[in-house]
Amino acid sequence: MLLSDFLRVELRLTGTHVGCEHGVCGACTVLVNGEAVRSCIMLAVQAHGATIVTIEGAADTDPDLFRSLRQAFTECHALQCGYCTPGFLISAYAFLREHPNPASLTDDEIRGGLSGNLCRCTGYQNIIRAVRLTARARATPTVQT
Amino acid sequence: MTADAAQRPPLRLEDARLLDGYGRFTDDIRPEGVLEAHVLRSPHGHARIRAIDLHAARGHPGVVAVWSFDDLAAIERTMPMIIPDPRIRHAKTQPVLAATEVLYVGQPVAFIVASSRYVAEDAAELIDIDYEELSAISVLRDAAGPQAIPVHQDVADNIAGTFEAAFGDVERDIWTAPHVLSERFEISRGHAQSLEPRAVVARYDADAGQLNVWDTTQAPIPLRANLARMLRLDESMLRVIAPDIGGGFGPKMALYSEEILVPYAALTLRRPVKWAEDRLESFVATASEREQIHDAVVAFDAEGHILAFRDHFLYETGAFIPYGLNTPFVTSMHLFGLYRIPSFAVRFEAIFTNRMFCCPFRGAGRPYAAFVIERMIDRIASALRLDPAEVRRRNLIEPAEMPYRYPVNYWDGGPVEFDSGDYPRMLRDALALVGYDRVRAEQPKCWRDGRYRGVAVAVYCEMTGIGPYEGARVHVRPDGRVVVASGVGSQGQGTQTTLAQVVAAELGVAPEQVNVTVGDTAHFDWGIGTFASRSVVTAGNAARSAARRVAEQAKRWASDLLEVSVEDLELAEGMVRVKGVGGHGIPLGDVAAAANPARGRIGHAPEQFRPGLQADGFFNPQQGTMGAGVHACIVEVDPHTGTLQVLRYIVVHDCGCVVHPQIVEGQIHGGVALGIGGSFYERLVYDDSAQLLTGSYMDYLIPTAAEIPHMEVVHLESPSPHNPLGVKGVGEAGTIPVAALLAAAIEDALQPLGVRLMTMPIAGPDAIRAAVRDAAVA
Numbered sequence: 001m002l003l004s005d006f007l008r009v010e011l012r013l014t015g016t017h018v019g020c021e022h023g024v025c026g027a028c029t030v031l032v033n034g035e036a037v038r039s040c041i042m043l044a045v046q047a048h049g050a051t052i053v054t055i056e057g058a059a060d061t062d063p064d065l066f067r068s069l070r071q072a073f074t075e076c077h078a079l080q081c082g083y084c085t086p087g088f089l090i091s092a093y094a095f096l097r098e099h100p101n102p103a104s105l106t107d108d109e110i111r112g113g114l115s116g117n118l119c120r121c122t123g124y125q126n127i128i129r130a131v132r133l134t135a136r137a138r139a140t141p142t143v144q145t
Numbered sequence: 146m147t148a149d150a151a152q153r154p155p156l157r158l159e160d161a162r163l164l165d166g167y168g169r170f171t172d173d174i175r176p177e178g179v180l181e182a183h184v185l186r187s188p189h190g191h192a193r194i195r196a197i198d199l200h201a202a203r204g205h206p207g208v209v210a211v212w213s214f215d216d217l218a219a220i221e222r223t224m225p226m227i228i229p230d231p232r233i234r235h236a237k238t239q240p241v242l243a244a245t246e247v248l249y250v251g252q253p254v255a256f257i258v259a260s261s262r263y264v265a266e267d268a269a270e271l272i273d274i275d276y277e278e279l280s281a282i283s284v285l286r287d288a289a290g291p292q293a294i295p296v297h298q299d300v301a302d303n304i305a306g307t308f309e310a311a312f313g314d315v316e317r318d319i320w321t322a323p324h325v326l327s328e329r330f331e332i333s334r335g336h337a338q339s340l341e342p343r344a345v346v347a348r349y350d351a352d353a354g355q356l357n358v359w360d361t362t363q364a365p366i367p368l369r370a371n372l373a374r375m376l377r378l379d380e381s382m383l384r385v386i387a388p389d390i391g392g393g394f395g396p397k398m399a400l401y402s403e404e405i406l407v408p409y410a411a412l413t414l415r416r417p418v419k420w421a422e423d424r425l426e427s428f429v430a431t432a433s434e435r436e437q438i439h440d441a442v443v444a445f446d447a448e449g450h451i452l453a454f455r456d457h458f459l460y461e462t463g464a465f466i467p468y469g470l471n472t473p474f475v476t477s478m479h480l481f482g483l484y485r486i487p488s489f490a491v492r493f494e495a496i497f498t499n500r501m502f503c504c505p506f507r508g509a510g511r512p513y514a515a516f517v518i519e520r521m522i523d524r525i526a527s528a529l530r531l532d533p534a535e536v537r538r539r540n541l542i543e544p545a546e547m548p549y550r551y552p553v554n555y556w557d558g559g560p561v562e563f564d565s566g567d568y569p570r571m572l573r574d575a576l577a578l579v580g581y582d583r584v585r586a587e588q589p590k591c592w593r594d595g596r597y598r599g600v601a602v603a604v605y606c607e608m609t610g611i612g613p614y615e616g617a618r619v620h621v622r623p624d625g626r627v628v629v630a631s632g633v634g635s636q637g638q639g640t641q642t643t644l645a646q647v648v649a650a651e652l653g654v655a656p657e658q659v660n661v662t663v664g665d666t667a668h669f670d671w672g673i674g675t676f677a678s679r680s681v682v683t684a685g686n687a688a689r690s691a692a693r694r695v696a697e698q699a700k701r702w703a704s705d706l707l708e709v710s711v712e713d714l715e716l717a718e719g720m721v722r723v724k725g726v727g728g729h730g731i732p733l734g735d736v737a738a739a740a741n742p743a744r745g746r747i748g749h750a751p752e753q754f755r756p757g758l759q760a761d762g763f764f765n766p767q768q769g770t771m772g773a774g775v776h777a778c779i780v781e782v783d784p785h786t787g788t789l790q791v792l793r794y795i796v797v798h799d800c801g802c803v804v805h806p807q808i809v810e811g812q813i814h815g816g817v818a819l820g821i822g823g824s825f826y827e828r829l830v831y832d833d834s835a836q837l838l839t840g841s842y843m844d845y846l847i848p849t850a851a852e853i854p855h856m857e858v859v860h861l862e863s864p865s866p867h868n869p870l871g872v873k874g875v876g877e878a879g880t881i882p883v884a885a886l887l888a889a890a891i892e893d894a895l896q897p898l899g900v901r902l903m904t905m906p907i908a909g910p911d912a913i914r915a916a917v918r919d920a921a922v923a
Contacts, residue, residue, distance in 0.1 A: 001263075014173035015166020017391070019340045020424045024842035027340055055166030074160040077807040080815065081637025082163030083170065083341045083391025107855070115849040118842070120340050120392050121637045122811060123818030123879075124850040 003037075004028045006044035007054060015055035015086045019118070026117030029087040030054050031061075036094035055086035058093060068137055069093060072130035080121035088117050092131045102135035110135070154805040155656040157642045159635070168389045171344040171361045176417035179346070180209055182407060183265035184420070185255040185272055186430060187247035190281030190499040190835025191296070194245055194254070194274060201271035202257060207264035210414060211272070212256045212406075214244040220409055221375040227367075227400055228469035233306035237297060237497070238467045241375075241402045247276070248296060248464035249500050250836055251429030253402045258410050258418055281499040283835035285436045285461040288498045296464055296497040305466045305495040308474060312552045313488025318453035322444030326524050330439040332513045332905045334461075334829040335822075336431075337506040338847060339636070341391020342422035343431055345404055347411035358385045358408050363397040364674030365664045366632045368404060375405050376412065383408075387664030393636030394819070396432045398676050399468055399504040428840040432504035433829055434472060436461035437513050443521045449529050449536040453488040456480055456517060462495045463502035470495055472503060474556050475510035475608075479881075481551060481561070482518040483568045483604045483773055484540040489551075499835040505676065507819055508880040511607060516905050519603045519885035523892070532585075533889065534576055534602050541568040541604070548866075557611040559768025565863040566799045568604070571775040574859060575602055575797040579777035592897050597782045598792075599894025603886035607772040609874025610682025610865075614765035616671045617688035619648055619695045621758035623741070625719060625734030627652055627659040629691075632672025633684045634664030638876060639808040640680050644688045646804055647870065651692035652699075653716035654733065671763070679874055681804060683764050686868045691762025698758050702740045703731055705748075733758075770865040770873035774798030776817070776882045778854075780890040784898060784917045787910030789825060789891065791854035798858070801865040801873035809875050810858050816879020818853045824884035826852065828906050846909070899923065 002021075007013045007030070016039055019027035023041040030039045031053035058066045069092055072078070079085040095113040096102050105113075110131050111124070119127065162168055199211045214222065224238040243254045255272050259265035282288040282296055288303045295301050319325055346359040356378070362368050365387040373380040390397065403420050410418040422431065437460050444453040460473035477491045522540070526533035542549045542563050549563040576582070584600040591598045617631040629648050635641060645659035662668045672684070700714045703721035707714070707730070715724045722730025731739075737758045747754060779793040796813055803809050826846040830838045839845040864871030888902040891913065899920040900913075907913065 008173075009175070012175070013166070014170075014175075015168070017170070017341070018172070019342075020842050022424065022841055022843070025340060025847075059165075070164045073164055074156050077157065077811050079157075079160060079163055079637075080639070080811055081339075081341070081390060081392045082159070082168050083339075083389075083637075085163055086166050089164065111850040115851040118340060118847050118849060120338060120394070120819070120847070121815045123814030123816075123856065124853050125814045125856060126811060128850060 001044045002040055003042040003044045003047050004039040007039060013054050013056050017083050017086060019084065026091060027084050027087040029090045029117065031090060031094060036091050055089060058090065062097065065096060065138060066093060069134045072133045076126045076130040076133065078122060078126040078130040084117060084119045088114065088119065088127055091117050096135055096138060102138050105135050107132060154646065154807060155642060157639050158645055158656065159639065159641050170341055170389045170391055171346055171359045172421045174346045174359045174388065176348045179417040179419050180258050180260065180414065181262040181265055182410065182418055182420040183257045183262055183269055184253045184403060185257065185269045187243060187250055187252040187254055189247055189276055189278055190250050190283060191279040192247050192276040193279060194243060194247065195277055196275040197255065198273040199255065202268040205268040205271055207260040208257065208268045210258040210410060211268065212242065213254065214240060214242045217241055220377065224400060224402065224467060225371055226469065227467050228471050230306065230469045232308050233466060233469055235297065235300050235305050237305065237465045239465045241405050251501055256406045258414065281835035283499060283831040283833060285438060285459055285496055285498060289459050289494065289496045296499055300497060303497045305462050305497050306470050307494050308470055308477065309492035310477060310553045311490035313453065315453045315455050315488045315490040318488045319442060319444045319455065322452045323446055324528060325442060325444045326521065326528060327440065327442040328521065328524060328903060330441065330517050330520065330903050332435055332437040332516065334433050334436050335506065335827050335906065336428060336433040336829055336845065337394035337396045338427065339392030339394055339397065342424060342427045343397065343401065344421040345407040346417065346419040347408040348417040349411050349415060351415065354382060356383050356408055356412055358383065359388055360385060360404055361390050361397055362387050363393045363634055363636060363676060365634055365666055366670055366672045367674060368400065369666050371400055372405065372408055376409055385666045387634035390634060390636040393675065395506040395509060395676065396504055397636065398674060399432045425840045428845065429501060429837055432502055434503050434506035435513060437476065439517050441517050441521055443525065445525050447529065449525050449531050449539050451484060451486050451540050454480065454486050455490045458493045460493050460495045461498050461503065463498060463500045465502040466495065467502060468504040471556065472505050472510040476514045478553065478555055478561055478608060479511045479514035479606060480518050481606065482515065483542055483563070483606050485542055500831065507816065508877050511605065511877065511881045512820065512884055513905065515603065515605045515882045516885045519882065520888060520903065523889050534572065534581060537602065537604060538569060538572055541572065543569065555608055555611065555769055557769060561608065562768060562771060563606065564771050564866055566773050567863065568773060571773065571797045571799065571861060572602065572604065575775040575777040575795050578795045578857060578859070579779060579793055581777065584779055597784055597894040598779065599782065599890045600779050601886050601889035601893050602775060602777040603882035603889060604775045605773065605881040607874065607878050607881060608769040609772050610679045610766055611769040612766045613673065614763055615673065615683035615687050616669065616761060616763040617644065617684055617691050618669050618761050619688065619691040619759065621695060621699070621733055621737040623734050623738035625658065625732055627654060629659055629661045629688060630668035631663050631684045631688065632669050633675045633680045636675065638680060638812065639805065643681055643685060643804050643808060647685050647688050648692040651689060651696055652733065654719050658719065681872050682766060682770055682868055682874055685804065685872060686764035686870050687762045689762065689870060690764060691760045694760035694762060695758050698740065698760065699733060699736050702736050706731055706739055764868070766867060768867055770801060770867055772800045772873040772875060772878050774878055776886050778886055778890050780894055782891050782894040782913060784895060787913035794854045794856045796856055796858045796879065797861060798878055799861045799863055800875035800878060802862055802871035803860050804872065806860065809860065812875050813858050813879040814856055816877060817856055817883055818848060820880040820883025821853060822848045824887045824906050826909055828908050
């Protein structure tokens with residue numbers, strides 16, 4: 001059984017969407033041990049013992065990042081039909097977490113970082129804007145005392 | 146809150162649950178005890194079915210039912226014509242399951258219901274079908290040729306239907322004109338490819354005697370009517386819900402066999418049944434669009450003014466024609482661009498081939514019309530050595546000429562009328578924003594430096610917001626919340642938010658106070674569907690009208706309660722209140738409660754009375770609205786690799802009054818992106834036996850964020866005179882001129898090499914390299 005089917009059918013976590021079932025569109029992206037993975041080309045048994053984060057649990061993993069990403073998506077109108085959105089949020093979330101200095105990200109780098117996810121509605125522009133906004137906000141230096 | 150705040154565009158009301166993973170798409174619906182279905186499809190482009198043996202599949206563990214055509218005797222077995230048309234000579238629609246022959250790869254042949262899709266797919270492999278393979282026609286040119294093999298035995302010439310329209314004396318004008326150009330344009334198939342594949346879930350509720358159907362449809366109300374007719378049920382037994390839909394773009398308007406088979410299975414098996422398409426199925430069994438071959442002739446004077454335009458084209462409809470002549474008709478009526486054309490003639494033939502049938506796809510025939518007329522304008526410019534932007538300017542309809550009406554009727558029966566707007570200004574603004582003159586001035590130096598940079602501009606019109614009608618119901622609950630229901634579904638266009646805004650503005654409440662349900666026949670069951678960029682024009686104006694009626698009801702009730710005359714009352718800040726006296730009023734919810742008293746005498750005119758605050762509104766446009774726009778872009782092309790870089794992309798458009806600027810801009814962005822995909826990257830390729838060669842995202846290249854440029858969008862708002870909200874449709878607008886624009890920009894960049902691009906899609910870097918080679922040989 002595919003991991004995507006396991007999440008959606010057995011666990012009833014339907015926020016992970018299946019778009020192409022051949023690992024191209026990215027709608028099924030989840031975090032497996034912290035890494036963005038396409039759940040439609042991974043078998044459920046391969047995830048045995050792993051920690052998996054889906055869209056439903058993303059806010060519990062890194063509330064600050066996820067909430068600001070989520071807020072930026074709605075403010076920037078970065079979603080229309082919403083089908084690709086959970087995959088984009090997970091990919092963007094992993095991309096920003098992995099990047100050592102999000103504030104320095106250019107639009108081209110963000111476009112490259114998200115080019116593993118397809119969206120058919122938005123033309124990507126507002127998704128890029130939302131991720132840029134989140135990256136800038138995240139990088140605002142905080143003084144440790 | 147002020148009245149202003151009530152009208153401020155809210156954040157989309159749809160977003161929260163979609164962002165948190167709690168959207169409800171059809172495939173997310175999984176009733177207890179659900180069975181899963183799989184469709185066995187034709188592997189052949191054309192074959193006779195000699196025998197079908199279902200025996201082994203029926204005996205496979207976990208299989209509940211296996212059906213072929215013969216098992217469907219209790220229902221109507223031929224799919225309906227969605228858009229009948231007297232000009233169709235052969236109204237061929239497909240059988241629900243193939244009977245004696247298959248006419249395209251992907252045609253449904255058998256239907257398997259099992260404990261899971263995994264089991265159903267295994268069982269499908271046990272079905273034995275004896276096919277006698279026949280020659281298939283996969284190319285439009287062959288299907289229309291004199292030696293064509295018939296797709297249908299009783300249609301020797303493969304002509305499904307024809308249409309022609311004309312005004313003026315085109316032949317004379319072409320004969321007498323100082324300049325005449327003729328060109329052939331070839332446009333091949335593309336696919337909408339919404340990211341959510343089609344899906345259907347059905348559950349029969351024996352207690353209520355109701356068959357509930359969840360379906361990824363753009364037209365839930367017509368689907369219910371068709372289901373009732375085909376399954377021979379009363380409509381009241383059927384509830385069709387179009388829940389969250391993951392993109393539509395047209396193909397989800399059509400009606401497919403699975404939408405009949407799944408509800409029928411749930412009804413007869415008395416178990417919930419579900420079917421979800423996989424990606425390969427979406428390529429072969431969801432409608433695609435648009436192979437056309439145009440032979441166009443334009444006559445013009447020495448200044449580049451168009452004198453006459455004639456186009457004859459072939460339109461490929463696939464093996465069946467359920468959606469009628471809609472797409473080629475729309476193409477025909479958009480050949481005017483935004484131009485004055487003194488005499489005009491168009492004629493087309495719709496041709497059967499052995500491919501999946503066609504239905505409109507975002508743009509719905511308009512992008513091909515724009516490709517033909519805009520490329521012709523570019524040809525006029527190069528023939529006269531004029532700037533292409535200048536030739537456009539000289540031919541544009543001027544504001545003083547409006548309403549500018551052509552003596553032909555659109556497919557809703559209304560006139561083709563350019564009703565409002567300032568096209569020359571849109572052109573000027575687009576040229577200024579893109580820096581047209583600067584790019585032109587720098588071009589020689591770029592070319593000397595070996596950089597191929599080009600600039601282009603293209604215009605488009607879009608007849609939108611056509612009838613027949615849509616409706617909406619508005620209801621104020623005693624807790625003050627407003628409930629709106631409409632038959633139009635949403636596939637991501639933000640319809641809920643837009644309707645909430647329209648109603649909120651009329652009732653003086655915040656949009657967040659309004660709950661909108663769309664696409665559920667249990668809430669509202671009059672309407673047609675979401676297509677032709679018509680939702681806000683039709684349902685928006687219907688919701689406005691319903692909300693106005695509710696506001697009048699609220700004032701009448703409040704007038705009794707406050708002992709103030711109706712004329713002195715207004716709805717604002719969630720209250721019905723006395724105008725000009727701050728705070729003196731009653732909360733709208735309290736008025737709603739008072740309008741439905743439990744005891745007592747009401748005292749209104751007994752026969753005019755209705756309880757509660759609730760009204761239905763409908764809007765039937767007298768004619769379509771005419772959206773318009775101008776796109777401009779700068780590109781750089783590498784003639785060696787054929788790669789394309791879009792350096793700047795400008796959209797100046799006019800969709801009338803903008804209800805929610807962010808949503809409108811999003812529609813434009815998405816439209817342009819789809820246009821870029823369809824112009825440059827995406828193409829359905831078939832081999833000689835009508836087998837699809839591009840059935841995955843490895844072969845059919847949907848652009849990613851890395852390929853789509855940043856777009857700068859400017860809204861010009863000239864209110865439509867044809868509806869109270871002053872809106873014009875915008876859903877498809879962004880897509881329309883993109884192919885024409887990119888072709889012109891690439892040609893412009895490669896001017897020194899003399900490249901010509903007369904096909905759409907341009908089909909990517911390979912095509913550019915080929916065009917460069919061809920130009921070198923020529």
